[in-house]
Amino acid sequence: MNISLIGAGRVATHLATALHAQNIQIQHVFSRNIDHAQHLAQQVDAIALENISQLTQAELLLIAVSDAQIAVVAKQLAGMNYTGLVAHTSGSTHLQVLQMENLRSGVFYPLQSFSFDQPIDWENTPFFLEAVQPADLEQLDQLANTLSKRIYHYDSEQRLSLHLAAVFASNFSNYCYDIAEQILQQHQVDQHLIFPLILQTAQKMQTNSAQQNQTGPARRHDQNIIDLHLDMLKLHPEWQDIYALLSHAIKHRHAKA
């Protein structure tokens, strides 16, 4: 199978280098930023393109650009009469965005949080595949299988709900860590002290539901501590709002014993 790529950001880079390591041929890399395209192309023995119209037909064209750009790229491909299989890699973009342009449409979405400097545990990364044609779905299956054994065929609505859930479970929990770190910093308290607690809270998900694992002053309806904490946050109205809203929601979720 040979593949071309549109995009040279985090997702494109991690996917391309992982596929390259599996001896999958990467043919072309196009990015609006030619420097980025060249930087990635060098890593995976591919050719960097300056113009999207230079793309020749690959067996699969992966679109790994920002969500907002997917529709733009799809329109450009339609204008070029691109006839190969085109799959975007987004958790939060409907298959329809490609279908609307009458492309041979698919989705190749790895559920992962990609940073430039962190290695990816591909084997444990779930892939969500979708395609209009059964043969195209099979082709995406084959490719995903080279990286992971955890392959799912979910429709766009399910995939979008998964992405929404991931925003809560990963992005928002990370932002809660961020506030915690800032609070400790401001009081000259060693930030490493909360790491075991963070890890333990995450690990508990393996055995019980988050609802069962919930602890803390809001869970206990301990209004004295909640009020003390809100007072401690009075110089940070934004954190105070977050504390109040989340505590209210937790109290609502866990009726008083």
Added chain:
Amino acid sequence: MNISLIGAGRVATHLATALHAQNIQIQHVFSRNIDHAQHLAQQVDAIALENISQLTQAELLLIAVSDAQIAVVAKQLAGMNYTGLVAHTSGSTHLQVLQMENLRSGVFYPLQSFSFDQPIDWENTPFFLEAVQPADLEQLDQLANTLSKRIYHYDSEQRLSLHLAAVFASNFSNYCYDIAEQILQQHQVDQHLIFPLILQTAQKMQTNSAQQNQTGPARRHDQNIIDLHLDMLKLHPEWQDIYALLSHAIKHRHAKA
């Protein structure tokens, strides 16, 4: 050193049995519930008291009761003219609560999540010690040293900020997991799918700050996705409010590139 204890709950039980195992003498155990006091006293060769006024002077009196009860107990001790060193074991109670009653005041706080049925890894449990008199702090130091080598001298404000940070880092992140699980349930999507992401997000804290690790639509200022998600949450106004508030805060924290 001989010690007496007020309280017979989870913290009191774990502390008393651990100290007893280190050949520290436990003299008296008082609890409002005499059955609980007797149950604990038996385990540590101590005498259970029916009335707090029966307490004789120990070298150290540990108060391991609920946060709200600490002030009540302090008032009772003051009324008895108790003159020994009195330390509470709470992360979220100021030293002043004891000082106000003119007690020889201290804090002996182990940062741990105590369950009745889980053994405690004392060696890796950080202890936070505080006392008005240097000699008292030294005495608390000696005692904590029998259980752990991770001893911190933080003042009440620092200790309270650690507890506040833990609410964000553990309780609130867990509630974000809870919302995520509910979203997946509603769309018949396998809930196990987000566990690797949750674990990885937590593990990343070991190498980078949460600020550096932040990803997601709000981090990218991707308003299309944010609006799509808010629309998907329209039947859950509480989750919608949380999504909007946290996304706004993340955008604010990470200025547009």
